[in-house]
Amino acid sequence: MKQFADLFVQLDQTNKTNDKVALLRNYFATAPDRDKLWTIAFFSHKRPKRPVNSTLLKAWTMELAGLPEWLFKESYSFVGDLAETISLMLPPPTQTQDQPLAYWVDYLQDLSKLEEDEKKARVLVAWQQMTQPEKFVFTKLMTSSFRIGISQGLAIRALAEQADLDKTIVAHRLMGDWNPNEVSFDSLVMEESREDNLSRPYPFFLAHPVTTEEIENLGTVDEWQVEWKWDGIRAQVVVREENHYVWSRGEELVTDKFPELAGFALDLPSGTVIDGEILPYAEGKILPFAVLQTRIGRKNVSKAILKKAPVVLKAYDLLEGDGKDVREWSMIERRKKLEEVHEAVRDQASYFLLSNKVEADSWADLALIREQSRSLMAEGFMLKRRDSPYQVGRKRGDWWKWKVDPLTIDGVLINAQRGTGRRSGLYSDYTFAVWDEYDGQRRLVPFTKAYSGLTDQEMRKVDSFVKRNTKEKFGPVRSVTPELVFEIGFEGIQKSSRHKSGVALRFPRILRWRHDKPADEANSLIELQELLNLYGNQ
Incomplete structure (x- = not known):
């Protein structure tokens, strides 16, 4: 925990990317494997469930520190972060601890099984052993609001450099529904598992924004494939060995939330991965995003919800075809193959649509067409260089989003x-x-x-x-x-x-x-x- 708390503090004290990568690389080189695994989990937004609610943490802090509620509220209002406020108010430690991060994560997970009095006793014992930075990190984990302040991509870069692996390979291995309690560091990062790869999606390629004033700098229109930019849930549909999986861009497995997509996914050939947008759709029209929001966050999707908020997949790209990774193909080649895949199942695939290509002779003509965006429930255009591969993360140059003015x-x-x-x-x-x-x-x-x-x-x-x-x-x-x-x-x-x-x-x-x-x-x-x-x- 000392090592992880030190990392947290040091990362917070620098804005320089190379310094952050160096700090992470050093941490991954020296930390125990289970600590590294949990650190990766935190960067991937995988955290233990909240074992104690905030009301109890506030009450225990005020009792231990001997402070009135009004002073706690004023302090919290000024500091702005509950865990930091608590760590600053608690008295200095009466003991010391030298347990690894993984020990304290297990400690937190065990709290969920205890009654309130037992939780309180265990939390106070932990606080009394920790320095202020350690209390801050421990309490952050307890509130399930842990953010380290650097991107997942930066952490992947540092881990890849330390492990002497290609960054795209590491990013690919960390995608998916893995549980830090059920895998080892070696099996997740260092070893390639056939079973894991069966459902695993690819890292998403993201676009940078471009303004109307900058658009002429992109060359001529015929260098670009232009599509509408839709406002839905970016997703990958993965079909391998007669199974299908739907992953959101947030790396959440959402297969059960969109059962309609099984209707076409199971008709696709094994070894097919499609990148697209899940959109609310009825009677040939895209519906407002608010319709889709009625399905987001629901554990169970009822027949009534399926009827009220029907969806389709608007397909953008093909990442895997016939079991082969085709991301290095050009945009034109991938689009042609995607059209072939769609044509083969289109008669039985009403929930599978291709993203429309927009044709124009000039940027000025495209600007006029772009004015139709809101009437079509679009946000503007996606511009994709015709000869571009499908890359990892947000890279400048090949993909741009040209959104309408707000x-x-x-x-x-x-x-x-x-x-x-x-x-x-x-x-x-x-x-x-x-x-x-x-x-x-x-x-x-x-x-x-x-x-x-x-x-x-x-x-x-x-x-x-x-x-x-x-x-x-x-x-x-x-x-x-x-x-x-x-x-x-x-x-x-x-x-x-x-x-x-x-x-x-x-x-x-x-x-x-x-x-x-x-x-x-x-x-x-x-x-x-x-x-x-x-x-x-x-």
Whole structure:
């Protein structure tokens, strides 16, 4: 645990990629195998289930530290992270420990089986043996909110360098539904297992964004395959030896959540892997993403849900054909083979569609066609170089996403809350409102929250404003004098009975601070509803 806590602290203290890789490489070279395995699991978002709820952890901390609840709340509000707050408040250790990370992970997993009094006793014993960084990491793991602050790809790079393996091989081996309690480090990373490879997907190839101003730098249109960019769940359908598996981009096995896809997957030849997008679809039309959300997170998909939220797979690419990895083929060759695969099963494959190719003579013509995106439930275009292989991760040059400009609305800042992590000392999470007239009275109606888009300097200025213009406090939230106006961008809009405004926005963020606009000139609820009528729930 000492070694892992040191790694956590050191990673948090540097922003340099090469330094982070070096720290990880050194850790993987010296840590015990089970510790390495659990570290890989954390980077892959595989964590033990939460054994203790936050309410109990807060109560035990206040009791052990002898602090009143109001002081805990104020401290938590300022620090912004529960585990860090607890680790800073707890008294210094009375003992020492030198157990490996894996020991403490097992310790946490055993807590789930205990009654509350036994859990408390075991947690206090652990805290009393640990330094502040160790308590921080231990408590983070206990709350199941563990994030190390570096990408999974960076961890894979470090592990591959240390193990002297190709990065793509390591990435491939770490894909899939493996359990740290059931595999060894060697069997997962160093050895190739036929049984594991049967269901394992490939690492996804991701695109970088490109703007309209940059588009001319990509050369001529005929160098690119252009497709609509759909808004669904990116997935791979894997068919091997008369079995099929559906994997999300988040490496979650979702086969049971989309049983419709079995209807065509089992008709595909063994040794076929297709990359595509799971989309809500009915009567020849793609439905709003909100329809698909009714299926996300459900453990059981009922007949009613299948009827209410039908789906298809829009296929983008072929990664494996006839049992052969074809990722090194050109985009043109892979597309041709994908079309052949689709043609062979199209009569019995109503849930299997090809992503449409878009033809145009120039970028200007494509820009005009792109304006149809929202009416088609698309986000814009995907641009794929015709001679490009299918790569691993987010690489610049061969794949680009050319999205439509976001929808926008000007809102007034009415509430603010302190952020978390590096923003823990600043009011950086905001609630915005638009104007509504009711019974002759003009009032502000909240319509969204947003916390990204401002520079650090702007955020500090807003923080200062919030502290000087607080009207009321509601726990960690402060209401403020409604003076500041911000332009809010968002990708979609839909009806919502859960919000006072009657709408919910998809991916809201701050585009700019409207210094030029007084609060009275912010947009109205009527204008927000007009956007809903134009672009929502089509």
